[in-house]
Amino acid sequence: MRIIAFYSPKGGVGKTAAAVNMAYLASRENISTLLWDLDPQGAASFYLAGAEMVKGRKLSKLLEGKSPIARFIHENVYPNLDFIPAHSSFRNFDIKLEQEEGHNALKDLLAPLSEDTSLVILDCPPTLSRLTEQVLEVADKVYVPLVPTWLSLNSWNQLREFVKDKKLGNKKLRPFFSMVDRRKNLHREILAQGSELFGHQVPAAVPYASAVERMGEEGQPLELLAPNSPAAVEFRKLWVSIRKDLWAR
Ligand SMILES: Nc1ncnc2c1ncn2[C@@H]1O[C@H](COP(=O)(O)OP(=O)(O)OP(=O)(O)O)[C@@H](O)[C@H]1O
Numbered sequence: 001m002r003i004i005a006f007y008s009p010k011g012g013v014g015k016t017a018a019a020v021n022m023a024y025l026a027s028r029e030n031i032s033t034l035l036w037d038l039d040p041q042g043a044a045s046f047y048l049a050g051a052e053m054v055k056g057r058k059l060s061k062l063l064e065g066k067s068p069i070a071r072f073i074h075e076n077v078y079p080n081l082d083f084i085p086a087h088s089s090f091r092n093f094d095i096k097l098e099q100e101e102g103h104n105a106l107k108d109l110l111a112p113l114s115e116d117t118s119l120v121i122l123d124c125p126p127t128l129s130r131l132t133e134q135v136l137e138v139a140d141k142v143y144v145p146l147v148p149t150w151l152s153l154n155s156w157n158q159l160r161e162f163v164k165d166k167k168l169g170n171k172k173l174r175p176f177f178s179m180v181d182r183r184k185n186l187h188r189e190i191l192a193q194g195s196e197l198f199g200h201q202v203p204a205a206v207p208y209a210s211a212v213e214r215m216g217e218e219g220q221p222l223e224l225l226a227p228n229s230p231a232a233v234e235f236r237k238l239w240v241s242i243r244k245d246l247w248a249r
């Protein structure tokens with residue numbers, strides 16, 4: 001089982017849109033995939049609502065070990081795609097985790113899934129919390145959407161420092177460009193410098209596109225909504241690079 005996360009300390013940069021699209025693309029390749037919406041605001045549910053109106057369950061029973069994680073999973077929202085929706089009680093995840101200092105509770109929760117699941121995708125809230133630390137630790141790779149501005153590059157560098165300081169695995173962070181507007185000089189400039197800035201090629205540059213915005217309204221992944229759109233092409237590129245990262249194929 002591989003675990004990846006979509007994370008940025010910045011809000012509204014395209015984490016959830018990417019997480020949902022990657023989950024769908026993975027499932028379409030017969031990879032048994034679980035998407036876990038860790039954000040108490042629960043945006044991922046909107047992007048998948050077309051498949052089934054899904055409601056989350058309270059977290060306390062899970063964390064107390066009274067309820068196995070399987071009971072939180074909505075199976076096959078699409079073939080091969082299982083989903084754990086958010087619940088407002090996920091706000092308390094951090095408090096619970098603080099109380100259990102010293103071990104990675106998230107890792108324990110995910111362990112029983114490994115028999116049936118090949119890929120877990122964690123959609124994270126834009127906070128730098130104990131939960132985020134555990135996500136950064138447990139994930140094989142962490143994908144970070146970056147809107148091409150200097151400020152985002154700043155926070156990218158801060159995130160790298162944080163991961164380094166906490167010894168969470170410096171090499172697991174993977175940036176990609178998000179909400180790119182090629183009419184803006186700054187966006188074009190940063191895109192052109194991408195591989196110099198990061199020391200390797202950036203796998204995708206998802207454009208700012210109304211098709212992506214519509215995912216929330218229509219409750220569908222982009223691959224179903226607008227497979228020929230330039231944004232869908234970039235999401236597919238991102239998926240190909242993730243597959244290579246995880247399975248070298
Ligand atoms: N490439 C894009 N083009 C246009 N709109 C986008 C794009 N990506 C995301 N959006 C829109 O921007 C908003 C935020 O996107 P999304 O929920 O994916 O970001 P997020 O980083 O997960 O946000 P949060 O930090 O609140 O969890 C949504 O309304 C979404 O529809």
Ligand SMILES: [Mg+2]
Nearest residue numbers: 015016039043
């Ligand atoms: Mg989100």
